[in-house]
Amino acid sequence: QVQLVESGGGLAQAGGRLRLSCVVSGGNFRIYSMAWFRQPPGKEREFVAVAKWSGDNSYYADSVKGRFTISRDNAAATVFLQMDDLKPEDTAVYYCGASRIWRPFDQSSYNYWGQGTQVTVSP
Secondary structure, three states: OOEEEEEOOEEEEOOOOEEEEEEEEOOOHHHOEEEEEEEOOOOOOEEEEEEOOOOOOEEEOOOOOOOEEEEEEHHHOEEEEEEOOOOHHHOEEEEEEEEOOOOOOOHHHOOEEOOOEEEEEEO
């Protein structure tokens, strides 16, 4: 049973920073592309960032490019999302997902999801 557990969310002020972590257990982390999605209040879940299983490809949503950085530690089976220069519009529940195929922007391609972690950014 593959499980994903996110942590690191919380309250931050605009311009601040947070670092999210997602630990994967019960599976071979190295074969999964790992992504972060988020669901703002009253909106649908949207893509944020993805890191390919090989570690040589990553993509970001335009809204976070230059502010967020995704990274992965295969030895620790963990993916991170460093969020800098936070904005109130970054407020959302953040989810990590694991996919065995490379369709990074397609939510339906992700085999496993975490329970989500709340990020709230105040003005």
